[in-house]
Amino acid sequence: MAVASPEQYLADLNPAQREAVLTTEGPLLVIAGAGSGKTRVLTYRVAHLVNAVGVKPNEILAITFTNKAAAEMRDRLGLLLGNRVRAIWILTFHAACGRILRREAERLGYRSNFTIYDSADQHRLVKQCLEELERDPKRFTPRGIHSVISRAKNELVGPVEFKERVASFYDQTVADVYELYQRRLFTSNAVDFDDMLYLTVDVLQRFPEARQRWEKAFRYVLVDEYQDTNHAQYRLLQLVAGKHMNVCAVGDPDQSIYAFRGADIRNILDFERDFPGTRTIALEQNYRSTNSILRAANAVIENNRERKPKNLFSELGEGEPVEVLEVEDEHSEARFVAARIAALVEQGYSADDVAVFYRTNAQSRVLEDVLVRQAVAYQVIGGPRFYDRAEIKDAVAYLQALDNPVDAVSLMRIANRPRRGIGDSSIARLVAFADSRGISLWDALPRADEAGVGAAPQRAVKQFHTVMLSLMSRADELSVPELVEEVLRRTGYLGALEAERTIEAQGRVENLQELIGVAQEWNEQAQEPSLSGFLQEISLYSDQDAIRGDGSLVTLMTLHNAKGLEFAAVFVIGVEEGIFPHMRSIEEQGIEEERRLCYVGMTRAKERLTMLHASTRSLWGSRTYNLASRFLDELPEVGVVRERLSPARWDYGRKQAQEVPVRDRPALSTGDSVKHGTLGEGVVVQLEPGGVAMVRFEDGSERRLMLDYAPLEKLL
DNA sequence: ACTCATCGATTTTTT
């Protein structure tokens, strides 16, 4: 078992880091500049608490924002503490709240097996409430209404208080929807993501016994990325750490980029005021980037007015200058980046060392086309997610309905999936009937006749009800993975997919098999496997890091997704006024956050940083002419080279352009088997105009390929 | 109940 001694790990730290680890008592604010070894401080601090201070692992609560960050911290701590990490609460805000709420839900009238609604469920429910209240859907979009409700919850404003504060006609509608929405959640024994925080704060505030239990439980609390906390999270922290006041917040105000989703930068700026007696430590030595890169990033961020001064320094030498390049349009931009990546790889960089960042997802499109054409293997981070796929959501909705039958949103989702002849009108009748009798939708099912459902659908409803009942009775005896299989078979879901006999359906079947695999894995490692437990865990799980292609891939992602990562070589594309900073943020006074986003992007680079802007690009079907971003004007003279690339130099950095030679376009039709030079064998799923084919490969990935360029061979 | 056409919006995202 690996157990580090204090001498060992303290020697790895610089004086500021060491102080942050050793200051265990009282509130502590660690301002951790980019690349300053923040994760190291956090993990060593926890290890120190356990090893040297003698704190019990289960008295420590370490909070992160993402599951990925939590998993990473757990891994790193495992190296220092061995199996004692298992007892430490290393969780996301939502997972921690989930665990607290499961214990306390009954005080609020919820049962502990509550269902967690994700954003799609929330959206559906808001829409349903709007329809019920008969508001003009043109004026009141579910999306808009929901975002106001969500913001209110993040500010800990409940439906009643919201109603009192209504200041406009629009808000009046929001207030009505909010109230109904919350009532619907409650009767479905369901909570949304925002409720997890809101209700946890609520229960801790209203029930002193609950508060005492939890504030006693956590002697030491640590929060990562504190600059991204919203008001509810801030309040939660106060409640949970209120007794011992051993709160350690780690963050960097310069990397606050989530104000748009409720993060309140004042939380970190006012930490010292909110937690009296705070010790503040700044980590300013950067261990990641060269001085050229750091100087450039510092120069940009210095232009923010609402900011505490800070100066990062590095001992990694001057390095290569930062490049600022102007190109003709988005196509030359993409070609340049592709050519340069190839050149870097020739120089010995691995493709995983390289990343391309952009402000909006739409910008990846052109780049992907070129990368495919030039046979550069890449991965895009932030595409559609496993748990958001329709078939996965259906399967999970089945499980949720079995576990918590009063969950109306899940029930409505699966009622006609696979198609069994229960149409929208039948559902509407059942819902109306349930409402009028004050019973749940589930209890209305056996009374479809009373609800006025037609004869044929009535039989379908009855059969659906019977299947669900029989699955429920099996739910206890079967393990979760077995239950998933049983559900898919008995409901005819799998059968319907198989009957489709299409490539897409086959892909869905594979995804469902993967879900069973996830359930199996979970079943083996869970301490007390139960259906509720499984559901609560996967409701809070996203697979950001789950899909890791083997082989060496260049990474493409938005600047937001880049936070917390590092790459030897970074390209930032589209650094233009209107794109980055984005038009919307210029209009809405969000420049400082955009500048922080720029700072985040730049500080991801270890050795090479290249920022590009195009003189012209097509946007929404028409041509636009953009000036270079103001952020580029803010760069220093020293350590930065600027160049305008003429079209003739697209192949810059390579002896010769190495485009795959154009050859005859293979005559393909949907369903043909093909072989790709690097991606392996696959099947043509769809042909698009312009000589583009969508191909699904053996590993399950789908790619859009240009037939003129892709090294595709038709298999007979 | 399903397909096709039209309209509209279109930053960023985790849980």
Place this chain on the structure above:
DNA sequence: ATCGATGAGT
């Protein structure tokens, strides 16, 4: 340009 949602038509 393009995706998604909505509404009309088969």
